Amino acid sequence: GQQLNQSPQSMFIQEGEDVSMNCTSSSIFNTWLWYKQDPGEGPVLLIALYKAGELTSNGRLTAQFGITRKDSFLNISASIPSDVGIYFCAGRSGGSNYKLTFGKGTLLTVNP
């Protein structure tokens, strides 16, 4: 089946630093999504990307849909303590296939 390779697996940074994480796949996806999961909560959608090459921002978050449609990255600028959590990338093939394929997640810890 389809797989997403998400890296890094975990990050430990200081408050104020920028952070970057990415996902790659051997398969093409028509949609890339980035979710954040806080402890004890479900994943919450941060950014959705629908077009190859698309660069989208949401506050301090910026994500890009790779031109090959096989990768995406998420950047967080000027991190703050509440950025702590697990970040997941997810891809959707489209057509009649609406299920999401998730990466294993990036655990982000921000040291105040």
Add this chain to the structure above:
Amino acid sequence: EAGVTQFPSHSVIEKGQTVTLRCDPISGHDNLYWYRRVMGKEIKFLLHFVKESKQDESGMPNNRFLAERTGGTYSTLKVQPAELEDSGVYFCASSQQEEGTIYFGEGSWLTVV
């Protein structure tokens, strides 16, 4: 507007017992999904309902898992009999359209001992 709600939030059962998880999607959302995250692994798709019909159940692990959505409203996921490897977080999600934004519930944390 209420989000996707799941019950129970946590469940600890013995191997061989039965557990039923319930999901109430966002009102008006025809599409309902079940996903699962086993410890240390990625979140994996289980199945997709459109109203009361199973659109895609390709992710269901085996026949110990049974999902229903009678009447096209809430859904249940039954595990019978539960095995140790079934432990994990079971997420329900819903969307208004198949290509629309998918909203996740907080998850039902299942521990099989």
